[in-house]
Amino acid sequence: MAEEKGKKMKRSEANTVGSTNASKTASPAARPAGAAAKASEGSLNLQNLEVFYDKFRAVNNVSLNIEPKKVTALIGPSGCGKSTLLRALNRMHETIPNATVKGTITLDGIDVYGPLVDPVRVRRVIGMVFQKPNPFPTMSIFGNVASGLRLAGASSKGEIAGIVEESLKKAALWNEVKDKLNEPGTSLSGGQQQRLCIARAIAVRPEVILMDEPCSALDPIATLKIEELIRELRTEYTIVIVTHNMQQASRVSDSTAFFSMGEDRGGYLVESGLTPQIFTAPTQQLTEDYVAGRFG
Amino acid sequence: MAITKENRFGFGRGIRVDALFRILFGSAVVVAGILLAGVVLSMVVSSLPVWNIQTPLSFVFGDRWAGEVTQPDGSVVGNYGAFAVIWGTVVSALIAILIAAPVGILAAVYLVEFAPRRLAAPLTFLVELMAAIPSVVIGLWAAGDLSIRLRDSVEWWVASTLGRIFPWLAEDPEAPAAQSVFRAGMVLAIMIIPMVVAISREVIRSVPQSLREGFIGMGATRWETIRHVVLPAARVGLTGAVLLALGRAVGETIAVTMVIGNAEGIPSSLFLPGQTIASKIASNYAEASTPTETGALAALGICLFAVTFLLSLAIRLLVRRAARGGGQAS
Ligand SMILES: Nc1ncnc2c1ncn2[C@@H]1O[C@H](COP(=O)(O)OP(=O)(O)OP(=O)(O)O)[C@@H](O)[C@H]1O
Ligand SMILES: [Mg+2]
Numbered sequence: 068m069a070e071e072k073g074k075k076m077k078r079s080e081a082n083t084v085g086s087t088n089a090s091k092t093a094s095p096a097a098r099p100a101g102a103a104a105k106a107s108e109g110s111l112n113l114q115n116l117e118v119f120y121d122k123f124r125a126v127n128n129v130s131l132n133i134e135p136k137k138v139t140a141l142i143g144p145s146g147c148g149k150s151t152l153l154r155a156l157n158r159m160h161e162t163i164p165n166a167t168v169k170g171t172i173t174l175d176g177i178d179v180y181g182p183l184v185d186p187v188r189v190r191r192v193i194g195m196v197f198q199k200p201n202p203f204p205t206m207s208i209f210g211n212v213a214s215g216l217r218l219a220g221a222s223s224k225g226e227i228a229g230i231v232e233e234s235l236k237k238a239a240l241w242n243e244v245k246d247k248l249n250e251p252g253t254s255l256s257g258g259q260q261q262r263l264c265i266a267r268a269i270a271v272r273p274e275v276i277l278m279d280e281p282c283s284a285l286d287p288i289a290t291l292k293i294e295e296l297i298r299e300l301r302t303e304y305t306i307v308i309v310t311h312n313m314q315q316a317s318r319v320s321d322s323t324a325f326f327s328m329g330e331d332r333g334g335y336l337v338e339s340g341l342t343p344q345i346f347t348a349p350t351q352q353l354t355e356d357y358v359a360g361r362f363g
Numbered sequence: 364m365a366i367t368k369e370n371r372f373g374f375g376r377g378i379r380v381d382a383l384f385r386i387l388f389g390s391a392v393v394v395a396g397i398l399l400a401g402v403v404l405s406m407v408v409s410s411l412p413v414w415n416i417q418t419p420l421s422f423v424f425g426d427r428w429a430g431e432v433t434q435p436d437g438s439v440v441g442n443y444g445a446f447a448v449i450w451g452t453v454v455s456a457l458i459a460i461l462i463a464a465p466v467g468i469l470a471a472v473y474l475v476e477f478a479p480r481r482l483a484a485p486l487t488f489l490v491e492l493m494a495a496i497p498s499v500v501i502g503l504w505a506a507g508d509l510s511i512r513l514r515d516s517v518e519w520w521v522a523s524t525l526g527r528i529f530p531w532l533a534e535d536p537e538a539p540a541a542q543s544v545f546r547a548g549m550v551l552a553i554m555i556i557p558m559v560v561a562i563s564r565e566v567i568r569s570v571p572q573s574l575r576e577g578f579i580g581m582g583a584t585r586w587e588t589i590r591h592v593v594l595p596a597a598r599v600g601l602t603g604a605v606l607l608a609l610g611r612a613v614g615e616t617i618a619v620t621m622v623i624g625n626a627e628g629i630p631s632s633l634f635l636p637g638q639t640i641a642s643k644i645a646s647n648y649a650e651a652s653t654p655t656e657t658g659a660l661a662a663l664g665i666c667l668f669a670v671t672f673l674l675s676l677a678i679r680l681l682v683r684r685a686a687r688g689g690g691q692a693s
Contacts, residue, residue: 162579164480191582201577205595214591215581264577271581 108175109274109305110135111156111193116170118151118160125151127333128170131324133275135175138297138306140316140342143326144357148334149309152326153277156307157193158186174275191219194273198280200260202252202267209248211263215271230270238266239296258289265296269304276300278308282315294319313358317346325354406664413658417441422662423449426629428643431655443659445666447629451544451637452670455619456612458548458633459555460678463612464605466552467559474560475567476589487564494557502618505550510622513546514539518634521545526634534634542624545633550622551615555608562607566600567593595686602682606675613671616641640667 111133118126126148133139141149151160158179160166172179179189202211212231221227231248235241240262244255252263261281268276278297282290297306297319310316316323323346324339338351349355413422416431416439425444433439470490474483522534534540570593578588594601624636625646640663651657 157580159576159580162576187582187584190580194582195576195580197573197577197580199573201571201573203574203577203592203596205592205598214578215583218581218583218587267577267581 108135110175111275111305111307112171112173112176113152113156114171114173116152116155116168116172118148118155119167119169120151120163121165124331124333126155127329127335129326129336131336131339133305133307134322135274135305136301136303137321138301138308138319140320140323141307141309141326142311142313142316142323142357143334143337144328145311146332146334147326147328149326150279151334153279153307153309154195156275156277157190157195159190159195161186191215191271192273193275193277194268194271196261196264196268196276196278196281199284200257200264202255202260202263204251204253206252207249208244208252208255208263211252212266212270215267219271231266234266234270235263237269237300238262239292239299240266256289258285258292261285261289261293262296265293265300269300273304275305275307278306280309280311283311290315313346313360317342325349325351325357327353327357403665403668406661406668410658410661410665412654413441413443413656413662416655417443419662422659423666426450427627428647431653439655441655441659443656443662445640445663447627448638448640448643448663449666449670450629451547451623452613452639452641452667453674454633454637455544455548455551455623455639456609456670456674458545459551459612460605460609462549462552463555463559463608467556467604467608468563468601470556470560471563471567472589472593474564476585476593487561490557490560490564494561498554498615498618501550501554502621505546505553505618506621509550510542510546513549514541514543517549518543518545522634526632531632532634533632540624540635542622542636543634544623544630544637547619547623547637547639548633550618551612554615554618555612558611559604559608562604563597563601566597566604569600570596598682598686602679606678609674609678610671613674614641614667616645620645640664640670 113129113131113133116126116129116131117124129152141153143149151166154160155168156172156179158168160168168180174192178184179193202208203214206214209231212234213227216227216230221230232241232245235244240259243259244263247254252260255263261284265276265281282293285293294315297308300306301321308316308320320342322339323342325337325345326334327337328334337353338345338349345354346358349358422441422443422445424446425442426446427442427444428448429442429444431439431441431443474487474490478486518534518539521532522539523536526533574592574596575588578592579585583591619639620642623638623642625638625642626636627638630637644660644663644667647656648660651660
């Protein structure tokens, strides 16, 4: 364990380019709430990424470029490590005690695992929406959206109220909740709760939003609403979405990455490319079988 | 049995089974209710004799347990005053809760949120073991070695700092009391901390992991997540843990009797001996010689009920108000 950590440290040190990197590191995280992201911001690059649970390698040597301001879908059979990979992108896996990451992930060229990077700040820049809607039960609808802003240090009431409204509008929820902002977030329907969680993620003005099967707990109409929303959000955010629904992947995403599992249950990237290409003219037989529904 | 067209929906067995269990569980509640009512009723009945010789008001507000006197004309006048023992009960229990609630809840937070798994399991086992130590054993330890140590450390320190400002925290440096209300409170705290930890741990563990992840995913630290998500979500359960512990602190008898000193009256300082309702009943019951004295002790029992109830109510209200204030801030 200790040895593993030592290796990981060395590797991430090797990937940093001295002090210039350190100062660059601070910039996206320290960006004040309110400053809009630049057009080219939010491009993720994965190099030889591996994620372990203890000794088990759940993600195997993945290199992938995630384009800024585009929707990238991660597809593949259950257990091939999609969620694991997604959580490694904003260091959420660090909440799991035995999970470790090797390889590099950079956001606009900055090492997300660099020695001076604060994982807490990483998660403000790379936000997350979960499979099951998880509004905070002790907070109101307003409070749910405002909570991240307050964490980021916003204290002016007017500013918070403005951003909450803006975020709820972007999440296509404002009209449904504007008259009951003080009711608990858990009083909403499942689809509304998920849009509330999206609003909550948007409120802290991330550059990247990770979504892990955001519609799997929702009915078809709520799902369509979220898909529409994802397409709109693409103009401002880089979106990475895990989905089991092939139609959904083809409807919402610009690029698709297909993962599979090896003999050792370790997940690996089979191929990635523009969505139309993956769905109509994949280069691998495995991909063709999967998107045609003949496997997994 | 073969499934036929007629019996494919069963024979109402599911309904009957449900009804059976409803009756079973329902009657358990009724039994518990009857027992509680029975206890209260029997206490009221056994307390009746004392109300012939004094009024409830003089009983509750009299601060000396001076027994009863037979007047020259043969009538008996009661001088049983419960105020000092009620005071002792409330104060020692509050001291215990003020120490045990934060320590216990913080320890539970540590066990659930921070302790590495290899450490959490044995620590939890240890805590549960401590919760099972019989109070007489704690009493023995407390009355001897621990009492002196607490006197010469915590008590001495408080008395020589805060005690210079507040007379009710003062102590005679030349002759510190061998037993005190404050020490009873600390011993009670030691007794109830394991209980607070054990229950709080379960409560905190039951907060869904998805809530923690949601908050951490928005850029919160572990501590912010605990403060704004975990503890608020666990509030009701944590209040329950504290109230259960309070119930034990208020009613604890043996260990308190062994360290509080069993002195009459309200002491001028927390570092002087006093008495609680439970310790009073325990030390006087065997020698009670008249029906009126037994009645007075039963009346004390009713006071104990009332104190427990009122303290619980107060804590619930306090938590609710604090939560409302906190809710606006978060
Ligand atoms: N906390 C954990 N500890 C140990 N192993 C884990 C843990 N979480 C996931 N795994 C393992 O890692 C592998 C990948 O899991 P992951 O959840 O990333 O798959 P997935 O592709 O998201 O699957 P699904 O489509 O079913 O959500 C699986 O073999 C799983 O058993
Ligand atoms: Mg998954």
